[in-house]
Amino acid sequence: METEKETENETERETEKETEREADRETEREREKETEKETERETEKETKRETEKETERETEKETEKETEQTEETNNAKETETGDKNRKETK
Numbered sequence: 001m002e003t004e005k006e007t008e009n010e011t012e013r014e015t016e017k018e019t020e021r022e023a024d025r026e027t028e029r030e031r032e033k034e035t036e037k038e039t040e041r042e043t044e045k046e047t048k049r050e051t052e053k054e055t056e057r058e059t060e061k062e063t064e065k066e067t068e069q070t071e072e073t074n075n076a077k078e079t080e081t082g083d084k085n086r087k088e089t090k
Helices: 002-089
Strands: none
Touching: none
């Protein structure tokens, strides 16, 4: 009788241990999933920041080109006006 009870207790302890191990494994899987999600979020944020920086650089380049074109146009107009004035003076 005593041995049967001991066997039952041992079986119960083993079952509890296995249940705890499974719970620990499940907790670890959940942690890994959360870590993976956090990594994805960080990657998305970094990608977004890089995209914004690239867009800013492109906008700056376009603005510089527009400024250069405006300056060239203004210089051409000034040259043209100067040429007309010289012709009129002659």
